[in-house]
Amino acid sequence: MVNAIWKKIAAGEIDPVYLLTGLEQHLFDSTITRLKKALPDIDAASVIRFDLDETPVEAVIEEADTLPFLEDRKLIIAGNASFLKASDKTREKVTHNLELLEAWLANPSPTATVVFIAPYEKLDARKRITKIIKEHATVIESKRLQGKDLFTWIQQEAGANGSRIGPTEAEFLVKMAGDDLLALSSEIGKMATYLNGNGDITADVIESLVPRTPEMDVFRLTDAYVSGKVSNTVAIYHDLLRNGEEPIMLTSLIASQVRLMVHVGLLQKKGYQQHQIAKTLSVHPYRVKLMMENRSLPSSERLLLILSKLAAIDYKLKSSSGKRERILELFFMEPLRK
Template sequence: MTKPKADIYPVYLIYGPEDFLIDLEVRRLLDRTLSEKERGLNFHLFSGEEESGKEIVQTAQTLPMFSRYRFVLVNDADRVDERKMEELLRYIQNPSPSTCLVLCGQTFGPWKKHQHVIEKVGKVIECGRLKGRALISWVKNRMAEKGKRLSEEAADYLVEVVGDHLYDLDSALEKAFLSVGEKRTVELSDVEGVASDVKVSTVFDLMEAIGHQDLKKALGILEKAIATKTIPFRKEEASKKIDDPVPLLLSMMAKQYRNLWRVKEMASHEKKVAEIVKSLGMSPWSVKRLIEQEGHFSESSLREGILRCHQTDLSIKRGHSQKELLMEKLVIDLCRPR
């Protein structure tokens, strides 16, 4: 069978780690093939791991009822065994033109070596994680689909505090959309409220406490990070456990000190925010937070912080004392009046 020129192909393989994009592609295909009324008799959902290949193929070969198409969705298609694969491949080589068979999975998995077979009659769609500018563009385009413009600063902020999980981002966008009423442009002030429940960086909070020489708060943040074995950056990472959080926490503190040093140095040379963003490779919102924070540190305190983080790292690696005690001593030293 040659590949049809119609808008709907008889076979799709949609794969990748981003569930939101996979679900979006499936919904778009479903909306293009079946009306709400037609779905009762013509929409079928299977698990590639549980149902037999024979059952899936028989359904796909059945003519639709009072509709132009039958829609067959197979989740976990990357988990099919060899026998199911052979049965499905025989069907794919000669698919029913009145059926839209959609195979979905987290990975390309066993289908990779058969990509050419699928593309001969259908389409392969990859749904990978969005990062950097691609994620910013997605957020802005998603709001544009709702009929409003999202400012660059608001987009940067959402990506920074919510993270790269599209379900969370879409939820925040929907809240912002509903909250602004007739306003055409969604600004930073509009999204700050809807994302206020998102946890910010443990390291940023710790450095903020150190910058204000608030020893009690700094030790409290350190104690919690070590006790719970979590170092949250964003909402979706809040429950992630780390077997030994000390090395990561210390490494991130040292990195934050270096970033603050670089920001202070560039700010002293009257570099604009856009130039600092480009140099550091960070979002504008993150750079603005660094600029605000570096004001609480002198050049000498930043040099001292970088040096003490390095010394603490060496002491931990040489086993001079318990790492938790060394981290506590580091925070106490950094909080001393300068």
């Protein structure tokens, strides 16, 4: 959906009112950047920003209805549209004339594009103003991208930077860097610069330039261990130690990954699909996908036994004054029965 709206913007089909909602800030920024590029002759002076936590919505409407100076159109960004979400116990700083906003939405200014930003996970669908603004505005829900949508976005982002990346390499990039769009955008820009803005982002380029996050390395470490790949497990473990990671912290993170594997396995047996499991466990679907596709995973009983051993190792690490690195290494070198 968001890609279709971006294509319309790039083609110069600019709507008078947009509503951006959700928690993915990078999608907000990307949409506003695209609007700036698409609007003719717009400059910094023609972009007006309001914080609706501090300013009543009437000021936004007044600005929108005021003719732009020396430009055909102005861009107005109205952030923190909290009147669209469920009321909380905290008292709002300003009072908004929502009846005026409702009337204006039915006939918005032809010389302004107004972007309302509601950076919240959910809007209050029961509110009259929420229904009306959704009816009249072009809505972009900045949900966390996942699966093919995420890989498509990565390919488009690479193209915008003058480079190319295939779906397999896009998946590898997510595995290395995680799924945060802002971080991914930064890494793609860095790799495109390395390729002089013209070339293919390959697995070798990703491996060379993208730093692994500790969380992703722990995911790889745990996956290698439960799959019985002892040499890979020990190699990843040594890399983490060289990067300054502590055995106690690693033990905790590994236990967290194993618990997630147990939960994914149990829900899968109950017939849950990938997206349902991800929503139930509040984790990204890509992590669930990797676990569901791993045919080497031990049984739930074996995973629970691993958790028991990790609990004993955690106690030993916290009570030992010797070489702690060796304690966890010996655990990795034990034969793992399926």
